[in-house]
Amino acid sequence: MIDLLYFAWVRERIGLPRERVETGAATVAELVEELRAREERYALAFADLSSLRVALDQELAEFDAPLAGVREVAFFPPMTGG
Amino acid sequence: MIDLLYFAWVRERIGLPRERVETGAATVAELVEELRAREERYALAFADLSSLRVALDQELAEFDAPLAGVREVAFFPPMTGG
Amino acid sequence: MRVLVQAAPFDFGAEAQAFADGAAGAGAIVTFTGLVRDLSGALTAMEIEHYPGMTERAIAAIAEEARQRWHLIDALAIHRHGRLRPAEPIMMVATAAVHRAEAFAAAEFLMDYLKSRAPFWKKEVTAQGADWVAARDADEAALGRW
Amino acid sequence: MRVLVQAAPFDFGAEAQAFADGAAGAGAIVTFTGLVRDLSGALTAMEIEHYPGMTERAIAAIAEEARQRWHLIDALAIHRHGRLRPAEPIMMVATAAVHRAEAFAAAEFLMDYLKSRAPFWKKEVTAQGADWVAARDADEAALGRW
DSSP: OEEEEEOHHHHHHHTOSEEEEOOOOSBHHHHHHHHHHHOHHHHHHTSOGGGOEEEETTEEEOTTOBOTTOOEEEEEOOOOOO | OEEEEEOHHHHHHHTOSEEEEOOOOSBHHHHHHHHHHHOHHHHHHTSOGGGOEEEETTEEEOTTOBOTTOOEEEEEOOOOOO | OEEEEESSOOOHHHHHHHHHHHOTTOSEEEEEEEEOOOSSSOEEEEEEEEOTTHHHHHHHHHHHHHHHHHTOSEEEEEEEOEEEOTTOEEEEEEEEESSHHHHHHHHHHHHHHHHHHSOEEEEEEETTEEEEOOOOHHHHHHGGGO | OEEEEESSOOOHHHHHHHHHHHOTTOSEEEEEEEEOOOSSSOEEEEEEEEOTTHHHHHHHHHHHHHHHHHTOSEEEEEEEOEEEOTTOEEEEEEEEESSHHHHHHHHHHHHHHHHHHSOEEEEEEETTEEEEOOOOHHHHHHGGGO
């Protein structure tokens, strides 16, 4: 089981801030493929990976990063703090 | 008649903060030559022009600047504000 | 080094003063404050979402890197989340160093990294609706100078 | 744009707050404060001499140039003269702009020019005597970047 967190318009498109999922995905990219296949709202949220960022256990990561041992995956648009 | 102002160690070496002088000098450099010739303390204060700055009527100037129309000449070391 | 992520407003002047008072040995203090801008004149609020937990970690890591690069005497970062009104302070950073070049460089570094590497997202709310603020290419490009 | 040259102490936090409060439309406020450093641990006072009249003119000219170069919403410069104790604020500048890059650049510009073009001279006083602070080559060189 893995925790998925969504922020900003990713959260709004998917319609929830977090969920727990069972996944056999080896990488973030594989996890994204699984999510896209689920429902239209996921397909929309993950339509353009270049406009998304991902964090694994609260550290920024790439989409080809492995998921082994990861407990928390967060998806969000580029950050706009400051 | 022209007002001469001295600041920081220039003031300390010459021993006064300001004085009025009669001068026929055409440029700052000529004025400096007149002052150097006056007394040892002036010769000491003006020994090294590269360590001095000059302002004419409160604007920074060069040592070859003309004195025509100038009412106030100030000599001081490089500034150390901020 | 203090890092605060909070919904509550903060008092910029009081924080700046306290920071300067606490920076024993410093010759130079730089502060930056970002305020909610209302460029259109129609903004009713700025909503700031963040990622609790990651936010604090990301800012602490950025501040620690700044401290090591520039031998800072001290550094401070405060960032709000939640609903803010126009002209309210969103965040501030402060840096203390012996010389001004280090204090300025470290403050700019903190700001560049906070903008693009700390998990905050801004949404502008007007009477017509709400829009997520898009990241600026210039902000991402700014990281290249460090 | 306010320029203050004064013997009296100033309240850095209060001035920073008042400046931010008055900068309508600003998205970015940068402040810099220079404090009396005591690197030797033996400093009893810092004496700052200035050239009344020229000082105000020089700072106003520097601030006006900064305002035009970076479209500043506002700028502030306060510089003390007379006898100061270790850790007291010597001076401050503040800049307000729409974006942070302008506020930072203008504040650094103001500082570089104040250091080398405003007629102030610092003297460090210790129990052993007093010495005029020498101008640093790095400060003069810093002007070259603008």
